[in-house]
Amino acid sequence: MCSHYQAEKRRHFYEKRFGIKLPPDWEPPRGSGGLHVYPTQFAPIVRRPPECDSGDEAVPDFDVVDARFGLLPGFATEVKYGTRTYNARSETVATLASFKQAWAKARHCVVPCEAIYEPDWRTGTHIPTRFTAVDGGQVALDV
Template sequence: MCTRYISPDDYEIERAWHIGARTPERWVKEMHPLYKGPFLRRADVADYARELVVGQWGMIPPWSTSHIPESKPKKGEEKGKRLSTVNARTEGMEKSPTYKGAWTRGKRCIIPAASYDEPNWESGKNVWWRFRRADGAPWGLAGLWDTWTDLKTGEVWHHYTMLTMNADGHPLMSRMHKPDPKLPADQQDKRTVIPLEVHEFDRWLTCTVEEARAMLKVPPVDLFDAGPVEA
């Protein structure tokens, strides 16, 4: 799971994705869960294929009474527990109460990232690794987006999540995250985010759900420039 990444500046996003006008909303570069960050979605205006939106990193379940993602409360409880929704498992997302609406309605997005971090436990302790593209370009990560309305204030929240998939067989991504000693190497369920390539951007935003499913794939190892984060 990815829980922190570096977001490009608006001019870097404009240069890489040719989105036209910039958004007046600002964001911090070092992104963490529930921070507001930029994502690109299909524009409603016919003249533009893409538009830049700023929203919360972390999907808000439809039943939430707050923008903080929470589970459905059990009988006798006033609130559910805090949920981690910055990453969405591609396996079963079409059945997930949190993600199925966005997935089935084609609310797919591209999340710009200069780099992202993952924990490596090969030394017996957590060593953060940073992942950049080997060609120096920013990542365009596959995601979902939606909107949620605060019934108390009427405020509309845009929110988004990164899609992830199993990477147990990947020579690099299988080295990330803390291993479960009870499970064999090929059943750890190590995860990877899903980078999109330039020729896939518009298709990801506009294609059918079936076509989008076929685009979900584990990234090739030669795409990465990765190593421990320097102190």
């Protein structure tokens, strides 16, 4: 994924794209980085509710919950572990202990973003480079 991202703050994107009714008092995330979310910080994700397979027609297709940026496997003893598990490689995600349980159970979500940031090392120093949708729309990462 990315080194950090700018969380989606425009409520109409959640409602229009996913059909989610946000509560009237919903506010965009404001962590220590403002709207910028770094590993181990909380931000909204879109997921299928755990009750979606119950057959209950009242259960929505998607919901928004706050989650930490970075995977915390069951054996992690502290939140700081998430600074090492926010970036997985497709070649090893099914075999590394940190990721294989979540991968095997197909635990996926969508991370709504306005922008993602990747380091640009071409000059020899880390320069955060911002990536956005060309049309100003939402960047939604499926993770």
